[in-house]
Amino acid sequence: MTINPSRSRIAKRRFTTLIRGLGIGLALIALTNSLAMGVAHSDAGPHHMTVSEAVLVPVNVPGTTPLAAAAVNLSQYGYSEREYYAEGSAHRYRGAVSNSLKTAEIIDAGWHYKTRVLVRTPRPGAFNGTLVVEWANVTVGQDIDFAWAESYDHLMRAGYAVAVVSAQRVGVEHLKRWSPARYGDLDVAADNTDPATNGPVDVCGMPNCAQVDPLSWDVMTQIAASLKANKAPAQPLPGRTVKRVLAMGESQSAGRLSTYYNAIQPLYGFFDGFVFLDRASQLRADLRTPAVSVDSEAWSTMFPAKTVGSSFVRHWEVAGSSHASLDAGTYVDRMVLRDQSIMGPSGPLSFSSAIGDCAIKPYFSAVNTKVVLNAAVESVNRWVTTGKPAAPSSYFDRAQAGSIARDSDGQVVGGVRLPSFTAPTSANHAGNIGAGLCFLVGAHVPYSADQLHDMYGTHRRYLKQVDAALKVAKQDGYVLPGDAWAIRSEAARSSVGS
Template sequence: MSTLHKTLSGLSVRRAALLLLPVALAGAMIAVPPATAQTPTPVAVPTAALSEVNVPGTSPMSATAVDLAAVGYTAREFYAEGQANGYAGATAGALTTASVLDGGNPYRTRVMVRYPKADRFNGTLAVEWTNVTIGVDFEFAAAEASEYLLREGYAVAVVSAQRVGVERLKTWSPARYAGLSVDVNKCGDGGTSLCTGDPLSYDIFAQVTQALKGNVGGAAAPMPGLKVKDAIAIGQSQSAGRLAVYYNTVQPLHDVFEGFALWDRSGQLRSDLTVPAIGVASEGLGGSFGGARWTTSEYTRKWDIAGATHASLYGAEYIEAIAQRDQSIQAPDGQPITFFQWIEPACVKLPPFTTVDVGLVYNKAIDSVRTWSRTGKPAAPSRSFVTTDAGTVVRDADGKVEGGIRLPQFVVPTADQGALNGPAFPCNVSGWHRYYSDAELKAMYKTHAQYVSKVRKVMTPLVSEGYVLPADAAAAIRDAARSDVAR
């Protein structure tokens, strides 16, 4: 796509963009009763107190490996503290508004912020809930959309809201992160045992966002000179699941976010809210965890991507650069390992991940949510995998999933690949790929001109249908033309 990808330290430049054929119709989805409309009593969301981290000789853990200065961005890290509520009813699968269980629970965490100069700022703050599945804070959503976010002038905040991530910060750099805590020891019962489930995380995420939206302090503000008009919540996998809980149960109380763009594992969203939300889903997760079937409504969408894995190859490389630099992922024996080393032991085929460029669709999801919130123009319709009555994805005679958004890398590929890879997590949802040889590509596409023509014919309707941005389609076609495929 854009040249920003080349600014990633140690990462290979993206392979030529590949091609997609017309998309199959969305499959049937389970009928879920709509949530009952409610008029909840709003809960005031105070702003977290922000103070910039300044510990000489240390650096932020899990900061992006992109050269932000080269694209005119400033990066800062802040401590964030305040007092948070716990909520009753903020649980997975709940489709009704939560209620305050208790309040006054102190927390102190951190948030990484990056922002452009004021004349390049588009007015929107994208706020990522970090994924802590590996035991470390990682920004898997921004990994897929980084080029778009920087190109279009978003401000980006990456919030550490959960205990696992915060505790790893403290062991990784005690000097920088001593004193951080998102624990609560009441659990609503007066006891002293540590609560599980990160009950403060929803208020932490919202209060940090509120502070950045306000952006007070003039020259001393966290993002000097920027006027934030709206905030979009982003997150992937377990973070998308927690954001789905937030959307369904806490957002109606807070009304902090103007939109949600969730990457993989968002699940069922309420049908009675008017806050735009798009869940982008991979074949890897839908085909392995049964995540292919849930309903959408007037203000929600579900966009499934055929051939996509739980992280794209490009998103995985983004995380790999961070993990290699920080040596933050630990093996069971305590030794540092990279992200790929964490993935690969469960793989039947190597290397993992497919070349299907999730960012092409996820970029459009973020953009569509922003436009929808600002102008009222709805996003493109849901497009799902075809499923059986039992919820299994339907595959053709060649084993290809039917339905969903079918990107070039899936339909006219430059690699043999699959979205599933054995029975064990995490590789079962991470897939595999093998790039075709020059001879194979020549046999498949005959001439370079034919290959480029196919890319163009597929990308063009995806733009008009509303699933890919014009700039991204143009970059994909340009990359195909510059490639050596079938020359």
């Protein structure tokens, strides 16, 4: 057969055009799918500034131990913990203040700091590639890792590396008083006067607080960058390669991280995702960094949720929950008493004792916020890794005036409703009565066997209510399958309703 060269060329052109058309079409389909999914893109890019790295040096002071070291047996999970001094040179920023939705500006550079970071590391083969960096909370005058206290079991079972950064002067000054031998030369202080305006660079944002932290933004970023780089000689995560870095913080720290998200993240685009616990403030809608905020009923009652306005931000309000759960409160009590780091007139105090004398005891709601926080961590990590967004925001119903809507029994309407709220074994109070922080502390008053029998009639009816709540929470994405299984198993082993 004779082939006509001109027809062959025409056919070739048609075939090439078809292939190109298919390629463009497939690309458009992929783009459309990505937009529909809300694919997470870090705000990092070539137009962002380079992050400097802190210098990390292992702490080795004979006869002393770290303050706020993990209050759980890490070796049972295959984890180890090491404390490092972190030293670097920080910028000061104009506009990195609460409620600002604008990118900060650099005022100047060259401000030396030295602080510390605790690093909790899984076995090399168990590491999932994600480092979670918690901004230590300093509300009670010392470093406390409240988010870790809630979620440590899941973080370690899932193979996260975890670091806790002492970013603020309140915490650093307490470290120095607690152990001068170990921490005496730490310093994160800096001049807080803006030379252009003569106004303050940083605002504390806490009641009765005289200390400010203009260097805290770079302290957090530079330490996280060093951990991700994982360079010798310190090599804080030996044999591990960090692929993703998430920032996490609770309450006061969540407020600082909200400012970080709005003002500092656009400059560097360093963190891949954010997890807030009680709660994120209003976050910018023009950033594409995934963020989930888990918010307690106690906090939401006193401070109504902000308008989100971003497809990359979620708020999950947890019905019946106090500012710190019973799980976290118990953990922090154990840690603080071990360290004897809060002192009263008659000696060491627990965290619970330091809160004050609230009317309802025992303190803290037994609604297990940790399982929702676990889901938040996993959702942000998955969002960053695969582009699959977290479950939608889940808010409490609100009256026209903005107050939380409640049913005839006084129970909050809406939000994430766990079995510990819908099928409780104790009367859980999101808030409490008394001075100071009592409004956030909450309480749980265990029901007697007779009360539980009156409530549920039979063990089977109790399990049916547990199952109903778990089914919804798991299907909606607010509880992980493993946590749902654990909750169901514990309920099945109980004698509730018998």
